Amino acid sequence: MHTVLFVPAVYLLLILTPFSNSWWTVGSYLVMDPNQTCKRANWSRGKMADICNNKPGLLNQITKGIALGQTECQYQFRYRRWNCTTSRRSIKKVMLRDTRETGFVNAMIAAGITFQVTRACTKGEQIGCSCSKRKKKKNKKNRPPLLEGEWDGCGENIEFGIKKSKDFLDTRYRKRSDMKTLVKLHNYVAGRLAIKKCMVPVCKCHGLSGSCTLRTCTRKMPTFREVGNRLKERFDGAAKVIAGNDGQSFMPEGETIKRPGRGDLVYSEESPLYCVPNNTLGSFGTQGRICNDTSQGEEGCGILCCGRGYSTYTEEIRVNCNCTFKYCCEVQCDTCKVNKRVNICS
Known part of the structure; x- marks a missing residue:
């Protein structure tokens, strides 16, 4: 089974299109230092x-x-x-x-x-x-500053x-x-x-006793x-x-x-399709991948297993159970063993 691999930030994913007679001719090197x-x-x-x-x-x-x-x-x-x-x-x-x-x-x-x-x-x-920094919005409709905002934040x-x-x-x-x-x-x-x-405005009110006589807005x-x-x-x-x-x-x-x-x-x-291993296409196939037999989406066994079917087994896992609140400010739980159903693409 092939799983998602994570690499540290020291590796650089650089996407290079092959060019003739240039240093990037070697191809699309990825995960590169x-x-x-x-x-x-x-x-x-x-x-x-x-x-x-x-x-x-x-x-x-x-x-x-x-x-x-x-x-x-x-x-x-x-x-x-x-x-x-x-x-x-x-x-x-x-x-x-x-x-x-x-x-x-x-x-x-x-x-x-x-x-x-x-x-x-x-x-x-x-x-x-x-x-x-953005300039203060013009109040064309004579609205108070509360409605227009002041775009003078950082x-x-x-x-x-x-x-x-x-x-x-x-x-x-x-x-x-x-x-x-x-x-x-x-x-x-x-x-x-x-x-x-998709940047959004974030505004803060300024004024005596929490009043909003002036707003400072920035974009985040x-x-x-x-x-x-x-x-x-x-x-x-x-x-x-x-x-x-x-x-x-x-x-x-x-x-x-x-x-x-x-x-x-x-x-x-x-x-x-990426259904079966193919070195030319960079496909590892999906055999051995975990799927969801109740889903019709991408993770569903029908799609992820490419119609080949899947096998099911049960594994024992430990979970918190019988949790109670102890005064003050503590939650105590027992550890219980439960069986979990797992589906694997054939």
């Missing part, structure tokens, strides 16, 4: 090389952001046939294609870097960035996080217009927008779990695209399909 990545950038120029050579603090936050995106991908895909495993044998092959899974991982990585760098900026851990500088995410991921692709690059860059944008479009990022949930919804509704007539854009595969927006995920290749 950032030091190894930067060794390849030492002799090159550009914003990525500048980050590698001159900004170790920023590189550290980027590394953490990629690990954050990868971990969230594993959570969102925990019930899918391909579960975003970090195994090189799997993810490297998956990322060489241009499927919905590839688009989701690219979006999660771009979002993870944006989120982590922005948060580090807010905490004062990044040089060259400051909090984001908010999270999402634009700084987006810029650094672009510097590291996007800049080396800017002069290319092949289909894989266009799709990759589009999904990077979708990942960042999943944060930017959503939790990264909310970002992951939003991108998973985009994954479920991702649009298949084909190359445009101009050779520099893409369009929906079907004439009746709505053109995807900037926040939507796109792909150009159908996904494999």
Whole structure:
């Protein structure tokens, strides 16, 4: 049985499209040590090389952001046939294609870097960035400040996080217009927008005796779990695209399909079934995976086991039981043995 593997932040998930006659020709290396990545950038120029050579603090936050995106991908895909495993044998092959899974991982990585760098900026851990301030809203309808709010607080500088995410991921692709690059860059944008479009106002009241004669409002990022949930919804509704007539854009595969927006995920290749092991596709198969025989969703035995059926066994687990409240402020429980039913894909 193959399970989701977790790696420490020291490993860098770097998604590289093969290019001819360039240092990234070696393919889509993933789960890569950032030091190894930067060794390849030492002799090159550009914003990525500048980050590698001159900004170790920023590189550290980027590394953490990629690990954050990868971990969230594993959570969102925990019930899918391909579960975003970090195994090189799997993810490297998956990322060489241009499927919905590839688009989701690219979006999660771009979002993870944006989120982590922005948060580090807010905490004062990044040089060259400051909090984001917005001007006071105009009171066009003569409403009192309580209804309009005062946008003069120190908010999270999402634009700084987006810029650094672009510097590291996007800049080396800017002069290319092949289909894989266009799709990759589009999904990077979708990942960042999943944060930017979901920022929420947080307001504090100021005044005597708790009155709200003045409000100070700032904009905060959503939790990264909310970002992951939003991108998973985009994954479920991702649009298949084909190359445009101009050779520099893409369009929906079907004439009746709505053109995807900037926040939507796109792909150009159908996904494999991932039902059986296939080294070429990066599939470990689903044999031995735990499934839910009462669910009709992704985790259901019918879908996860690909129609092969499943076996059931019972295991004994220990749980808290007979809990009672003891005065004051203590809960005491017994430990009971119960049988748990487990379904395993055949």
